[in-house]
Amino acid sequence: MTRGRGGQPVPPTPAVPVCVVCRERPARGLQCDPCREAPRDGKGTGRVARKLARHGAEAAARWDGAALVVTLPLPPKELSPNARAHWRKKSAAVKAYRALAANAVRLVGRVPRWEGATMTAVVYMPDARTPDDDNAAAALKAARDGIADAGLVENDRDIHAGRTAVQVDRDRPRVEITLTELNAQQEG
Structure with missing residues (x-):
């Protein structure tokens, strides 16, 4: 356990799942539904391209x-x-x-x-x-x-x-x- 100010133990923060593509909280899994369904062109345009596609x-x-x-x-x-x-x-x-x-x-x-x-x-x-x-x-x-x-x-x-x-x-x-x-x- 890590120590905070004054040497008091700090409890670990619970991990909040976020989408691995757009960094928003998905309903389930590692990706939110729009990011999972967004097309991937294979040219390495990555997160921003999928985010543009997700937003229509x-x-x-x-x-x-x-x-x-x-x-x-x-x-x-x-x-x-x-x-x-x-x-x-x-x-x-x-x-x-x-x-x-x-x-x-x-x-x-x-x-x-x-x-x-x-x-x-x-x-x-x-x-x-x-x-x-x-x-x-x-x-x-x-x-x-x-x-x-x-x-x-x-x-x-x-x-x-x-x-x-x-x-x-x-x-x-x-x-x-x-x-x-x-x-x-x-x-x-």
Whole structure:
């Protein structure tokens, strides 16, 4: 038995079971039900990816004329430039959000290779506590990298950041990224 202040014996604290994935208390077993049912991609994205999947993080992409519209969940709070997150938690969040964006673009089918693209984003927040535009744009850096990983452009430096707007949508918070080919914009 360990000793506390003043040399008094401290009884051991009872072990409270927590989910090995999201660190929340499961109803039974080692994982809570949503984490147990969340898909695993096998790419080592780990706890943050399963947590995004558990919370209904749906990523999708569609063609809207000549533009590619990628819909992602809100970025994890660790990706905010104002977050004071531990480097390991931030790294895991970047890896998961980057993989989510890349998989969304790959689900469209054959992805063309553009020389450059312009990215505009609309961030739909669940309440009126909206971040300013430049913080929202900085939080989307991992998404830019994931889009480049999917093969749309050769490098993420070829994706030129356009305007980032912040709006409120209480029912479905999300991020909509619109990508247009740079050459198609200059010709039109």
